[in-house]
Amino acid sequence: MSLEVFLQQRLGAFELDIAFTTKGQVTALFGPSGAGKSSVVAAIAGLSKPRQGRIVVGERVVFEAGKTFISPEQRRIAVVFQDARLFPHMDVEANLRFGWRRAARKADAGTIEHVIALLGLEKILKRRPRGLSGGEKSRVALGRALLASPDMLLLDEPLAALDQARREEILPYLEKLARETKLPLLYVSHQVDEVARLADEIVVLENGRVKAQGPVFEMLTDVNAVTGVPPLGAVFDALVSEHQSDGLSRLSFDGGALFVPRLAQAAGAKLRVRLRAEDIMLALSEPSGISANNVLGCTVRDIRSFGDHADVQLLCGSTRLVSRITEASRVRLKLEIGMKLYGVVKAVTVAREAA
Amino acid sequence: MGDLLSPAEADALWLSLRVSSVAILAALPFAFLTALLLSRRRFWGAGLVETAVHLPLVLPPVAVGYLLLVVFGGRGVLGAWLYAALGIRFVFSWTGAALASALITFPLQVRAIRLALETSDAGLSEAARTLGARPLDRLLNITLPLALPGLVSGAITAFAASLGEFGAIITFVSNIPGETQTLPLAIYAALQAPGGEVAAARLCTLSILLAIFFVGLGDLAAKRIWR
Numbered sequence: 001m002s003l004e005v006f007l008q009q010r011l012g013a014f015e016l017d018i019a020f021t022t023k024g025q026v027t028a029l030f031g032p033s034g035a036g037k038s039s040v041v042a043a044i045a046g047l048s049k050p051r052q053g054r055i056v057v058g059e060r061v062v063f064e065a066g067k068t069f070i071s072p073e074q075r076r077i078a079v080v081f082q083d084a085r086l087f088p089h090m091d092v093e094a095n096l097r098f099g100w101r102r103a104a105r106k107a108d109a110g111t112i113e114h115v116i117a118l119l120g121l122e123k124i125l126k127r128r129p130r131g132l133s134g135g136e137k138s139r140v141a142l143g144r145a146l147l148a149s150p151d152m153l154l155l156d157e158p159l160a161a162l163d164q165a166r167r168e169e170i171l172p173y174l175e176k177l178a179r180e181t182k183l184p185l186l187y188v189s190h191q192v193d194e195v196a197r198l199a200d201e202i203v204v205l206e207n208g209r210v211k212a213q214g215p216v217f218e219m220l221t222d223v224n225a226v227t228g229v230p231p232l233g234a235v236f237d238a239l240v241s242e243h244q245s246d247g248l249s250r251l252s253f254d255g256g257a258l259f260v261p262r263l264a265q266a267a268g269a270k271l272r273v274r275l276r277a278e279d280i281m282l283a284l285s286e287p288s289g290i291s292a293n294n295v296l297g298c299t300v301r302d303i304r305s306f307g308d309h310a311d312v313q314l315l316c317g318s319t320r321l322v323s324r325i326t327e328a329s330r331v332r333l334k335l336e337i338g339m340k341l342y343g344v345v346k347a348v349t350v351a352r353e354a355a
Numbered sequence: 356m357g358d359l360l361s362p363a364e365a366d367a368l369w370l371s372l373r374v375s376s377v378a379i380l381a382a383l384p385f386a387f388l389t390a391l392l393l394s395r396r397r398f399w400g401a402g403l404v405e406t407a408v409h410l411p412l413v414l415p416p417v418a419v420g421y422l423l424l425v426v427f428g429g430r431g432v433l434g435a436w437l438y439a440a441l442g443i444r445f446v447f448s449w450t451g452a453a454l455a456s457a458l459i460t461f462p463l464q465v466r467a468i469r470l471a472l473e474t475s476d477a478g479l480s481e482a483a484r485t486l487g488a489r490p491l492d493r494l495l496n497i498t499l500p501l502a503l504p505g506l507v508s509g510a511i512t513a514f515a516a517s518l519g520e521f522g523a524i525i526t527f528v529s530n531i532p533g534e535t536q537t538l539p540l541a542i543y544a545a546l547q548a549p550g551g552e553v554a555a556a557r558l559c560t561l562s563i564l565l566a567i568f569f570v571g572l573g574d575l576a577a578k579r580i581w582r
Contacts, residue, residue: 045485072484085482089500102487148486 001058001184003027003152007043008052016040016050016208024200026178028216029188030229031205037188040205041156044186045079046072057152057184076104078145082157084137086129092140093125099148107149118180119143119173135166139173146177152184159194167194174198192232196220196274204229221313221320231311233276234321240269248293251348255317259293260348274349277311277324281344284333294345296321300337305330314343364558366533367541374449374537375517378456379464379510386464387506391498393465394472412462420526423455427527451528452535456520460513467512471505472498504577511573515566538562 002023009016016036029037042048044055046062046069055063057077062070078099086095096116100106116122119139129137138158145153155174159167171194178185178198189195195202195216202219204212212219212229220232238253240263248259251273258273265271287295298314298321310330314321321343333341360368389408393401411419427434427445437443445451475498483497499506521539528535530544542558545551 047481047484072481073487073489075485076487077485079482079485081478081482083478085476085478087479087483087497089503098483098488099486102492104487144486 001025001152002056003044003184003186004054004056005040005044006052006054007040007050009039009043009048009050011036011039014208018205018208018210020203020210020213022201022203022213024215025182026185026187026199027201027203028195028199029186029205030190030192030195030202031211032190035205036208037190037205038156039208041079041154041186041188044152045077045154046070046075060151073102076149076151077154078148078150078152079154079156080138080141080145080158082160084129084141084161086132086137086140086144088129091126091128092121092132095129095140096121096125096143096147099144103147103149105149107147112147115143115146118176133166134162135169138162138166138170142173142177146181146183150183152186155185155187157188157190159189159191171197192220192230195229196232196235202229217320221322231277231313231322233274233279234319235272235274236319238271238273240265240267240271242267251350253317253319255315255319256296258296258345258348260350263350271350275321275345276347276349277322279346279348280314280321280323281346282312282323282325282329282333282335283342283344286342287344290344292344292346294348296343296345298341298343300335300339300341303330303335303337310335314341316343360557360561361554363532364541364554367536367538367558368561370449370452370533370535371518371537374452374456375514377450378453378460378517379514381453382457382461382464382513383506383510386461386509387468387502390465390468390472391494394469408465409462411459416459416520416522417526419458420455420523423451423458423523423527427451427454445528447528447531447535449528449534452524452537455523455527456517459520459523460517463513463516464509467505467509468502471502471509474505475501508573508577511569511576515569515573518565518569519562538565 002021004021005018007016007018014036016039018036018040029040031037039048043050043053049069050065052065053063054061054065061068062075062077087098090098096112100112116125119142121139121143124132124136129140132140142158159170162170175197187195187198199216202214202216203210217235219229220235222229222231236253238251238258240249241252241257242250243262244250247262249263251258251260251271253273296316298316300312301315301320302313304311305327308327310325310327312323312325312335314323323343393405424446425431429435429438429446434445445454479501480493480497483493488496519539521543524535524537525540530536530540536544538558538561542555545555545558
């Protein structure tokens with residue numbers, strides 16, 4: 001399913017002029033606050049009517065200036081708002097069933113049970129929103145949107161109102177959701193770590209315009225940060241190739257293999273792997289006698305120094321990695337573009353099953 | 356009650372409660388629609404509607420009574436037609452007292468409901484839209500329930516205020532014991548009669564107790580619903 005957005009809208013002194021097309025299942029709309037992210041969400045959901053533009057979800061033209069305007073209630077695009085917006089006069093179950101009861105194509109009763117279980121809402125079904133924690137509210141809002149059987153789900157900074165602990169509580173649910181349903185998601189965020197965990201593609205907004213767009217593995221390893229996305233580290237897909245007898249699982253990817261503590265997934269499963277820039281050390285010669293399980297042969301592709309740190313973009317096969325080292329180390333190692341060296345990986349995060 | 360109030364005074368009490376109940380309940384749907392109109396739509400003439408709605412609050416009640424007499428009196432524009440076509444007569448009748456009370460307390464109801472509608476989150480209505488709820492659906496299942504605390508407390512406060520209405524009633528439907536003589540009119544009548552001070556004081560105390568009770572109830576309703 002694809003999403004095609006073209007918008008021109010004047011909002012006070014602010015001019016929104018956006019155009020992007022994405023085919024990824026999870027697309028992140030990334031940018032600082034005030035970049036116009038929420039305005040784009042409002043336009044896609046049908047809650048605002050841009051002066052000029054065209055919005056196509058899959059094959060369906062939901063908006064075309066002067067020609068088509070499908071009302072929000074008929075658009076089948078559900079929104080999870082930052083402030084959850086649960087109906088205070090209904091209990092959790094009635095909130096969950098609100099969109100479901102009004103959906104043209106109703107999900108069957110089994111789906112309701114499934115969503116309740118997926119989001120862990122069994123114990124709070126009879127409670128009123130007022131008594132729920134922030135994390136619980138987010139989960140209910142997510143369930144309510146899912147059960148409306150939308151063609152697409154818009155998540156407008158659903159975690160922004162939560163503290164770090166609560167965000168860590170919700171993120172696994174979002175990952176599960178992205179993995180289990182094939183529902184296209186537009187995930188609005190200014191938190192790069194959330195984007196790295198969830199998104200396939202990133203659209204970067206700045207001052208009402210699209211600054212850059214690309215697959216997540218390119219955007220997050222761009223050490224020059226021309227896109228405005230901080231180079232967080234590598235994100236790529238890997239294959240579970242073997243569960244070894246020494247308790248490690250072997251993950252093959254284009255450029256080598258990673259060994260991680262035994263995974264639950266069967267051999268042959270494709271996984272999204274993240275390597276944080278802070279978790280890759282550099283060595284000029286192949287290190288021996290170290291505790292790290294993963295040493296990857298790499299080539300330096302790009303270097304950027306800023307203050308007392310330096311981000312080094314590495315090429316391992318065709319996979320891009322980023323290592324964040326101190327400026328002092330960069331000088332001592334005399335790093336140059338094209339140099340061959342070794343990346344020592346301290347930690348591997350297996351994020352989710354690849355699409 | 357028999358020991359405390361004379362039959363005539365008890366009549367005045369029950370009549371007051373009946374007149375005010377009918378006045379408030381009959382005006383409620385209109386008050387809700389007016390409040391909805393004023394809170395949601397910025398239309399041409401909104402200011403005029405707003406002024407008209409608030410007029411009874413600032414006009415002398417006697418003037419309101421007189422205007423009612425002009426419009427709904429036996430020879431009034433609407434009054435004559437209503438009587439001829441439907442047999443409905445407001446003058447010298449308790450229904451006329453209810454009409455006068457409804458008109459006087461209408462602004463109170465509209466204000467309370469409008470406040471409730473405006474403080475209720477428009478975002479919730481937006482959320483309902485994206486979940487497939489059409490306008491009437493949203494009005495019945497989101498807007499109305501959310502405005503309910505304001506609606507109930509506004510109605511109860513207006514009811515309490517209606518119990519005290521005097522000028523418009525006496526001008527429009529006169530002071531007829533058992534028909535249009537509500538509590539305030541009974542107090543007035545008692546004061547006009549020689550040696551009526553004791554009766555007036557009793558009725559006055561009763562009015563104070565009623566007022567305290569219903570204002571308290573209105574507060575409670577605003578706080579307790581949906582909490």
